[in-house]
Every structure is written in structure tokens, then in C-alpha cells.
Amino acid sequence: MEEAMFAKYKSVIYESLMVILGCAIFGAGLDAFVLPHKLVSTGISGVGLILYYVTGLSVGSWNMILNIPIFWAAWKWLGTRVVIKTLYGTLMLSWMVDLFNFLQYDMIIKDPLLSSMMAGITTGVGLGIVYRVGGNTGGLDPIALIVRKYYGLQMGSINSAINCAILVAAIGVVGLEAVAVTLISVYVYTIITNKVVIGFNQRKVAFIITYRTDDVCECIIKKVGRGATIINGVGAYTRTPKQIVMVAVNLLQVNKLKEVIQEADPDVFILITDAQEVIGQGFTQPIIPTEVCEQLKDKSTTQEDNTEIVHNQ
Structure with a gap:
């Protein structure tokens, strides 16, 4: 029990430090390369x-002010955990x-x-590090999550529309x-972020x-929030005879998936591969409803033999 708590605290500390590092790189880059050229x-x-x-x-200061209503919306519709992060x-x-505001007064690179x-x-690189450890920096992500949760729209489409405006x-x-x-910066930023997170928006x-x-299935549903199919x-x-559990996730969930599965079965064998496209519940349709996850959490860990959990992604 103590080892588990220590591992949990260690993970939280690591994630917190990585968020600081990522934000520092982002802040330095913004001040050194964006502000001097008024981009x-x-x-x-x-x-x-x-x-x-x-x-x-x-x-x-503006970043904090603009995020205040987003904090409120995230707290109301996404829960306390999301708000804290x-x-x-x-x-x-x-x-x-x-x-790093002082960097804007010394034009490091003169070519815009x-x-x-x-x-x-x-x-x-900065935001990629933040996303890699499951953090976020407010902004459009909570808005996109809320719209996706209630209207089923894709986060990428929502972000693109707002960014164009x-x-x-x-x-x-x-x-x-x-x-x-600036469009050059946006293009490079998108590629680099995806590379750092290893394509976090892919499946x-x-x-x-x-x-x-x-x-394993119980951990996937309760802790990762994904469905699974038993083959x-x-x-x-x-x-x-063996049973194979198949589950589709986005790349922000890969590390969490591996962690909870190995906790459930240290001797597990896992094969993770790229998915060209995933269509269905949780990807092009809303993810498993919160109330369903809560019901699963309340159930006993004892399940009937030969029960097949089928939630095609």
C-alpha cells in the first residue's frame, strides 16, 4: 500500500515538474521569437x-483573465479534476x-x-511536453472537450474553426x-507538438x-474510460485457449492504458499498433457516458464467468 502511494506521489511530482519545464520552454519561445517581430x-x-x-x-496577465470563464465552464461541465490540472x-x-518577458527586447533572430x-x-516542444504527461494549459482544449461531450464534434475541427477566427x-x-x-509558426508548432507527444491526436x-x-477489462473501462472487445x-x-482483449485509444491514453493493465496483470502481453482510422463510440461519437463509468465503479469486482464485454470503439 505504501509503495503504491509512493509511486502515485512520485508520478504526480514528475508530471508537475514536466508541466513547469514545458511551460518554461513555451514562454521563452513566445517571448524570444514571437513578440520581437510582433507576430x-x-x-x-x-x-x-x-x-x-x-x-x-x-x-x-491576459492569459489568466481570458481563462477565468473557461475554468468556470470546465468545473461545471468537466469536473474538479480537469479544473485542477x-x-x-x-x-x-x-x-x-x-x-521570460525580457527576451523580447533582444531580437535574437532578425529574420521574421x-x-x-x-x-x-x-x-x-513546450506544449508537447505538457500534453505528453497528461497536462493542459487551459485555452481552447476545455472548450473543445465541452463541445465534443455535448455535441459530438471533433476537437480538431472545433480548434481549427476558433483558431481561424x-x-x-x-x-x-x-x-x-x-x-x-505566423502561419509558418502554426504549421511547425503543430508538427513538433505531434512529434513530441508521438502523434497524440492519432489512434x-x-x-x-x-x-x-x-x-483487465474492468481497469480499461473504469480507469481509462474506454470500452473493450474480448476475442x-x-x-x-x-x-x-486464451482470450485477447482489443481496445482502441488515443495517444494521450496509451501510457495510462499500459500502466493500469500491468497493475492488473504483471505477466500480461501487450501489442500496440497504429490505427489508420477509428470510427465509432468514443471517437466519432461521444465516449462512454460518465454515469455508465460510475455504475461500473459501484459494481462488485466479482463478475460472472464467460461474461463478454463488448464496446466496439
């Missing part, structure tokens, strides 16, 4: 930059952007195009040329071979 960005930080150019109030990430990001590329690399609005403040240069399919099928199989060498 903009996407997301809430992009709105903060526009308002900074208009009012002179720091980007970090969002608040912590937003505080760190806002603080780091203002902490190269500076935009460096901005994309540094901010992409932000860039169009920025033309009136910094001009068309600065926004055009993975895991095939899990275990003798503790019920325990009957036979070992090629031993000819022993």
Missing part, C-alpha cells in the same frame, strides 16, 4: 497577444510567459521567417503580413493477451 499565435495565447499589442497589459497548467504558462519557425519549434481578427491589429508569417489499437481478462484465441505453440 501572433493561435488559441487563448493568440488572443492574449492581440490584446497585449492593443493595451500593453502583459500576455501572461487546467488551473495549474494555466498558472505555470502565464507565469513563464511573463518571467526564421523567427517564426523557431517560435513554432520551441512552443511546440483568431487569425482573421489579428489582421486588423498586426497586419496581413505578420499573420501570414492506437492494443491487443492484450492475459489470463486475467475480467480484471477468443489459441496459443500457437502450447495450443492453450
Whole structure:
């Protein structure tokens, strides 16, 4: 029990430190490569930059102000856990952007195009680190999660629509040329972020071979929030009947999936592969309803033999 608690605290500390590191890299990149050339960005930080150019109030301050209604919405519709992570990430990001504010006064790269590329690399690495450990920095993500939860729209589509509106609005403040240069940063940022998180917006399919099928399925449903399909199989060498659990997840859930499965069965065999496309519940349709997960948590861990859990992704 003590070892489990220690491991949990160690994980929380590690994630917290990585969020700080990621926010520091993001803040330094924004101040060093975006502000000197009066470029903009996407997301809430992009709105903060526009308002900074208009009012002179720091980007970090605007970032906090703009996220206040998002905190409230996340608390009301997504739960306390999401709010805590969002608040912590937003505080760190806002603080780091203002902490490295001195970098904007020393133009490190004089070419706006190269500076935009460096901005994309540094901010992409920074937020990629944050996303990799399951953190977030507020902004559009909670909004997209709320819209997806209640309307079933894709997060990528929601973010793209809002970001386009932000860039169009920025033309009136910094001009068309600065926004055009910013597009380079946005493109590089997207690629780098995906690389750091190992394609966090893609899908993975895991095939899990275990003798503790019920325990593994319960962990997947309760702790990862995904459904699973049980497939009957036979070992090629031993000819022993086995059950294979198949589950589709996004890449932000891969580490969590491996962790909970190995807790349920230390001798498990896991094969994780890329999925070209996943269509169905939890991906193109809303994920398992919260009330269903709560009911599963309340059930006894004893399950009837031969019970097949089928939730096709």
C-alpha cells in the first residue's frame, strides 16, 4: 500500500515538474521569437497577444483573465479534476510567459521567417511536453472537450474553426503580413507538438493477451474510460485457449492504458499498433457516458464467468 502511494506521489511530482519545464520552454519561445517581430499565435495565447499589442497589459496577465470563464465552464461541465490540472497548467504558462518577458527586447533572430519557425519549434516542444504527461494549459482544449461531450464534434475541427477566427481578427491589429508569417509558426508548432507527444491526436489499437481478462477489462473501462472487445484465441505453440482483449485509444491514453493493465496483470502481453482510422463510440461519437463509468465503479469486482464485454470503439 505504501509503495503504491509512493509511486502515485512520485508520478504526480514528475508530471508537475514536466508541466513547469514545458511551460518554461513555451514562454521563452513566445517571448524570444514571437513578440520581437510582433507576430501572433493561435488559441487563448493568440488572443492574449492581440490584446497585449492593443493595451500593453502583459500576455501572461491576459492569459489568466481570458481563462477565468473557461475554468468556470470546465468545473461545471468537466469536473474538479480537469479544473485542477487546467488551473495549474494555466498558472505555470502565464507565469513563464511573463518571467521570460525580457527576451523580447533582444531580437535574437532578425529574420521574421526564421523567427517564426523557431517560435513554432520551441512552443511546440513546450506544449508537447505538457500534453505528453497528461497536462493542459487551459485555452481552447476545455472548450473543445465541452463541445465534443455535448455535441459530438471533433476537437480538431472545433480548434481549427476558433483558431481561424483568431487569425482573421489579428489582421486588423498586426497586419496581413505578420499573420501570414505566423502561419509558418502554426504549421511547425503543430508538427513538433505531434512529434513530441508521438502523434497524440492519432489512434492506437492494443491487443492484450492475459489470463486475467475480467480484471483487465474492468481497469480499461473504469480507469481509462474506454470500452473493450474480448476475442477468443489459441496459443500457437502450447495450443492453450486464451482470450485477447482489443481496445482502441488515443495517444494521450496509451501510457495510462499500459500502466493500469500491468497493475492488473504483471505477466500480461501487450501489442500496440497504429490505427489508420477509428470510427465509432468514443471517437466519432461521444465516449462512454460518465454515469455508465460510475455504475461500473459501484459494481462488485466479482463478475460472472464467460461474461463478454463488448464496446466496439
